[in-house]
Amino acid sequence: MPREKRPEIQFILSVDTEEEFDWGEGFPQQNCSIENIKQIPAFQAFCDQLGVRPTYLIDYPVAQDLQAAAVFRGFVQQGKAEVGAHLHPWCNPPLTEENGEYESHIIHLPGDLIRSKLKVLTDAIYTNIGIAPTCFRTGRWGTDAKVIQALLDAQFLVDSSVIPLYENPYFSFLDSPNQPYWPDLDDPLAEGAQRELLEIPVSSGFTRSNYIFWRKLHKTFSGKRLRHLHLIGLLCRLKLVKKVYLSPELANTSDMKALVGAEIRNKNTVIHMFFHSSSLITSTNGYSQSDSDVVRLYQRIREVVLYLRENANVTFCTISECMKGANKYVDG
Numbered sequence: 001m002p003r004e005k006r007p008e009i010q011f012i013l014s015v016d017t018e019e020e021f022d023w024g025e026g027f028p029q030q031n032c033s034i035e036n037i038k039q040i041p042a043f044q045a046f047c048d049q050l051g052v053r054p055t056y057l058i059d060y061p062v063a064q065d066l067q068a069a070a071v072f073r074g075f076v077q078q079g080k081a082e083v084g085a086h087l088h089p090w091c092n093p094p095l096t097e098e099n100g101e102y103e104s105h106i107i108h109l110p111g112d113l114i115r116s117k118l119k120v121l122t123d124a125i126y127t128n129i130g131i132a133p134t135c136f137r138t139g140r141w142g143t144d145a146k147v148i149q150a151l152l153d154a155q156f157l158v159d160s161s162v163i164p165l166y167e168n169p170y171f172s173f174l175d176s177p178n179q180p181y182w183p184d185l186d187d188p189l190a191e192g193a194q195r196e197l198l199e200i201p202v203s204s205g206f207t208r209s210n211y212i213f214w215r216k217l218h219k220t221f222s223g224k225r226l227r228h229l230h231l232i233g234l235l236c237r238l239k240l241v242k243k244v245y246l247s248p249e250l251a252n253t254s255d256m257k258a259l260v261g262a263e264i265r266n267k268n269t270v271i272h273m274f275f276h277s278s279s280l281i282t283s284t285n286g287y288s289q290s291d292s293d294v295v296r297l298y299q300r301i302r303e304v305v306l307y308l309r310e311n312a313n314v315t316f317c318t319i320s321e322c323m324k325g326a327n328k329y330v331d332g
Ligand SMILES: [Zn+2]
Pocket: 016, 018, 086, 088, 138, 139, 140
């Protein structure tokens, strides 16, 4: 019997690289604390050992801090990692007086303000780290036609603000693809004709094969009329299927392995894990409340990467490398 061919997988690990703050206490505009960045060299060494090439999506408080910026400048010069941009509108100049939950989602800001904030952010990254970032993620997720146009105007090549299967009162990713796609300029959650900016969503899905089937079922039972039935919750309790986000903050090792297994069986070729840099210290972001949570975060990343290496031929790449290397996306 010929051995079954091992699947080819591109693995991305992206880190929202940002200030630590109490996520339950509003949105700090100034004097942001970036203590967690001191842990980044140790985290990078961990990635080097595993073969992972992380993508640090850096926000303004990190980019404008010379000491922090020097750390990332070194990684970029050594070719170990990519630096992209991450926009927290509440602490990224120009600042506005309105600073509540609503304004924390950049899809709610006027296009000109988004453009101005992006310019300040990319200028800080260029001046202090020495590169023009080509990949981007919004703070708190979410994108729309206005944001995509602002990214194109700022010459970004990849957006990664889509987290499939997630929804909140302001936007819904229940219908999103969970593999890279060229977003339509009017409706960025659907495939379009343009070939200038690629969307590379993070990985979320189900612990069973056939993503489209489970996505439809999940959407049906997430609607107002049937929400009370909590079907996916019920199936999860029966251990039939589970919705999993590929993040060591949100899922344990066995659920992430089950998701990765399903992604491979679904013949998906890009697997994209994500977390926040503030989880590298004991902080108030809700994920790392103790030192053992931090240790567990590292363990989960390691175990999922080792599992992937056992089951596939893995190329470890950054977000922009994934775009450049994936001719099928570039050629459409
Ligand atoms: Zn963020």
